[in-house]
C-alpha cells in the first residue's frame with residue numbers, strides 16, 4: 001500500500017480551540033501524525049512519500065475562489081488590522097443579519113462555522129500539503145494502484161466548498177473523490193448523465209458535513225456516512241437520516257446516525273448496510289474518510305469500538321474489491337491512534 005504524507009502539516013499547530021464554551025488545548029495536534037507514522041513503520045508498511053502541495057487550481061475543483069482567497073490571506077489581513085493571531089470568529093452572519101462587511105472579523109464569521117478551525121501563519125500551507133497528499137493518493141489509484149493511504153493533517157471532511165470548521169480547512173477526501181470522478185466520467189457536463197464513478201464512505205465519529213454538501217446534488221459521487229446522531233453531537237446541523245441528496249443527486253447520499261455507546265458488533269452491522277449501498281451503486285473507486293474518534297477511549301466521542309474492530313472494518317471494506325484510497329480524518333485518543341490506523345490498513349489489504 002502506497003502511503004502519502006502531508007509533510008508540511010506541523011506548520012499548523014494552533015494553541016487552543018473553544019469547545020462547548022471552554023478554551024482547551026487543540027486536540028488536533030501534530031503529534032497525531034508522528035504517532036501514526038511510527039506505528040505504520042513498526043507494522044512494516046512502506047515508508048511514506050511526501051506529496052507536493054495542492055495548487056489553487058486543484059483546490060478550485062471543489063472550493064470557491066473567494067474562500068480560497070480568504071484562506072490564503074486571512075492571517076496576514078488579521079495581523080494587518082492589528083489583531084493578535086490566530087484568526088478565530090466571534091460573530092456569524094446567521095439568518096436575520098446582513099453580510100456586508102469584508103473586514104477580517106466579518107470574513108472570519110463568514111467562512112468558519114465553529115471555534116475549532118483557528119488560522120495561524122502556516123495553516124494554509126499545511127492544508128495545501130494535506131490536500132496534496134489526498135490528490136496524490138487519487139492519482140496513484142488512477143495509475144493502477146489497488147490501495148493508497150493519505151496521511152492527511154489537517155483533516156478535511158467538515159470543510160465545505162466555502163466553509164472551515166471542526167479542524168478542517170480543505171476537504172481532502174472530496175478533492176480526491178472529485179479527481180477520481182472526473183477521470184472516470186469524461187464527456188458529459190451534467191451530473192445527471194454521469195455514470196457511477198466514486199463512493200465516499202465516511203467512518204469518522206462525526207458526520208462529514210462538508211463532503212455531503214459538496215456532492216449533495218451530484219450522482220457521480222455517492223456519499224455514505226456512519227456517525228454519531230447529530231441530534232446529540234457535533235456538527236448538529238447536518239447528518240440526519242432524511243438527508244438523501246437533491247436534484248440529480250437525490251438518492252446518492254446516505255446517512256446512518258448511530259446511538260451513544262455503540263459497540264463493535266452493532267457498528268459492524270451498520271457498516272454492512274453502508275457497504276451494501278456502495279456495492280449496489282457499483283463505483284469504480286472507493287474513498288474512505290477514516291476517523292478513529294469512534295474508539296472507546298476517544299476524548300471527543302461516545303462510541304465503544306476496540307482496536308480489533310478497525311481490522312474488521314478494514315477487512316469488510318477490502319472485500320468490496322475496489323481500488324481504495326484511505327484518507328486520514330479524526331482520532332484523538334493519541335496513545336491508541338497508531339495501532340488503530342495500522343489495524344484498519346492491515347484489514348483493508350488482508
Ligand code: SP5
Pocket residue numbers: 019020116155156157158166167168204206234291293299300301329330331
Ligand atoms: C475531524 C474531526 O474529527 N473533527 C471533530 C471536531 C469536533 N469538534 C466539536 C466537538 C464537540 C465537543 N463535545 C465533546 C465533549 C466531550 N467531553
Ligand code: ZN
Pocket residue numbers: 204205206291293330331
Ligand atoms: Zn471526527
